Amino acid sequence: MTSYNPMRALPTKSGYGKGDVLVLCGELFGRGYANGIVEEATRRGMTIIGTTVGRRETDGTLRHLTAAELHEAEQNLGGRVINIPLEAGFDLQPADDGRSPADQLKGVKPDAWESVRLDWDNIEQARLLGLARFKANLASVVTELEKMIPANANVLFAHIIGGGMPRARMLMPVFNKVFKGQGERYLSSAAFWGSELGRLCKLSFDEVTADTFAHLIEATDSLRQAIIARGHKAAYSAYGYHGCEALINGTYTWQSYTPYVPGWAKMRLEEIAAAARSRGIGATVFNSPEIQTNSSALFMGVEIPLYLFLEALQKEGATALAAELREECRTLLRDDVTIEQMLAAATSYLASPVLNQFAAFETWPHHNTPEQAELMLNCSARLMGMNRNPKEIVCAALSTAVVNGVGKLILDSMWEPKAHVYWLNHDIIARRLAQGE
Numbered sequence: 063m064t065s066y067n068p069m070r071a072l073p074t075k076s077g078y079g080k081g082d083v084l085v086l087c088g089e090l091f092g093r094g095y096a097n098g099i100v101e102e103a104t105r106r107g108m109t110i111i112g113t114t115v116g117r118r119e120t121d122g123t124l125r126h127l128t129a130a131e132l133h134e135a136e137q138n139l140g141g142r143v144i145n146i147p148l149e150a151g152f153d154l155q156p157a158d159d160g161r162s163p164a165d166q167l168k169g170v171k172p173d174a175w176e177s178v179r180l181d182w183d184n185i186e187q188a189r190l191l192g193l194a195r196f197k198a199n200l201a202s203v204v205t206e207l208e209k210m211i212p213a214n215a216n217v218l219f220a221h222i223i224g225g226g227m228p229r230a231r232m233l234m235p236v237f238n239k240v241f242k243g244q245g246e247r248y249l250s251s252a253a254f255w256g257s258e259l260g261r262l263c264k265l266s267f268d269e270v271t272a273d274t275f276a277h278l279i280e281a282t283d284s285l286r287q288a289i290i291a292r293g294h295k296a297a298y299s300a301y302g303y304h305g306c307e308a309l310i311n312g313t314y315t316w317q318s319y320t321p322y323v324p325g326w327a328k329m330r331l332e333e334i335a336a337a338a339r340s341r342g343i344g345a346t347v348f349n350s351p352e353i354q355t356n357s358s359a360l361f362m363g364v365e366i367p368l369y370l371f372l373e374a375l376q377k378e379g380a381t382a383l384a385a386e387l388r389e390e391c392r393t394l395l396r397d398d399v400t401i402e403q404m405l406a407a408a409t410s411y412l413a414s415p416v417l418n419q420f421a422a423f424e425t426w427p428h429h430n431t432p433e434q435a436e437l438m439l440n441c442s443a444r445l446m447g448m449n450r451n452p453k454e455i456v457c458a459a460l461s462t463a464v465v466n467g468v469g470k471l472i473l474d475s476m477w478e479p480k481a482h483v484y485w486l487n488h489d490i491i492a493r494r495l496a497q498g499e
């Protein structure tokens with residue numbers, strides 16, 4: 063397992079600028095981590111090249127974006143999007159018998175989650191076919207990239223893909239219990255992970271969240287070598303998650319969200335970066351803080367440490383931004399709630415003795431317990447209830463700040479990538495934001 067490597071010193075500002083290229087592996091959707099790096103690259107005058115996950119027709123076929131969708135995606139990105147579907151994984155991939163793994167679950171009742179027996183030959187066939195499709199489409203993307211990347215450009219390939227929840231209807235109520243259930247609705251993540259459905263999820267997370275990074279590096283082998291031979295830089299970044307330090311009662315403390323079952327895939331991602339680095343390739347996974355995005359919405363409670371980012375900003379001297387964000391948060395909170403009450407509520411969960419058994423980094427990721435789930439979910443709901451309007455929340459404002467800081471740190475440190483993995487904790491992000499442009 064990767065040893066803990068928090069970034070403690072700010073990297074020197076990078077030389078990426080006009081004429082250099084940022085390539086996104088994964089589609090930009092609006093409020094995720096990729097927005098930070100795209101914004102920062104745009105500010106520096108870099109050219110942005112995007113990709114798309116493609117779209118699924120109602121009959122299940124994977125297709126390109128329509129002209130209108132492509133136009134919207136390019137407007138959103140501020141750059142060209144290569145219109146070749148880069149959906150990874152195999153959940154909707156028909157095997158030789160015409161059935162996909164998701165089809166196997168049609169008609170299965172959610173209550174039967176533990177007793178479901180899957181046809182693993184079908185799953186393996188679908189996996190291999192899905193992999194072949196992804197690799198073939200990625201090869202076509204790289205052919206386009208070779209035409210689009212100017213001869214004098216430094217290139218940063220940013221892997222932004224994270225996911226792999228199999229898209230089977232019966233799984234949603236099961237996930238809701240694993241991630242959001244308490245009391246009678248509590249479901250043990252260990253029991254789920256030990257079931258055949260858990261095994262299917264593990265395969266799917268590995269394939270989507272981790273292995274796509276290896277495929278990206280492999281598919282761009284000759285492109286990378288050509289860029290380097292021309293005297294320029296070619297490097298790869300990816301977003302990981304492996305817990306994060308937040309300022310809890312005045313001390314930066316590593317904590318993590320439980321039950322983060324994609325965590326094993328995230329560790330596999332770190333190993334892929336380590337393997338690439340041992341071959342002399344500049345590949346780095348940036349383990350990033352918990353924020354609210356489309357992808358994290360299911361993990362209710364993951365956002366609790368985010369509230370404490372306000373404390374880190376203050377401590378690290380980002381005084382102007384801290385004041386601005388405090389004011390923004392104040393207007394978003396109900397009249398009868400103060401920022402101090404909000405911070406105290408977040409701290410009460412993170413400093414609770416109930417979390418002692420989840421404090422070990424070595425045994426991460428951890429499975430839930432009824433007591434932990436109840437405490438976390440109630441705390442999360444209480445904090446959400448402090449917002450005046452559930453559609454305009456404090457977490458969104460704080461997420462934007464973290465996304466910006468992370469984008470700057472990645473772009474800076476990828477100029478001379480020095481490690482295969484870094485933890486970007488609240489301290490270094492706050493210090494980077496304090497530094498300004």
Ligand SMILES: NC(=O)c1ccc[n+]([C@@H]2O[C@H](COP(=O)([O-])OP(=O)(O)OC[C@H]3O[C@@H](n4cnc5c(N)ncnc54)[C@H](O)[C@@H]3O)[C@@H](O)[C@H]2O)c1
Binds near residue numbers: 094224225
């Ligand atoms: N949100 C968090 O708290 C958090 C924390 C640390 C790291 N991350 C990581 O940051 C990265 C970006 O995620 P985000 O939270 O900003 O959310 P997001 O939803 O904006 O991004 C997820 C990306 O993954 C892509 N994706 C998902 N399934 C895919 C599939 N089957 N094939 C191809 N692409 C697929 C989506 O198209 C999207 O580009 C992910 O790797 C995520 O794990 C997120």
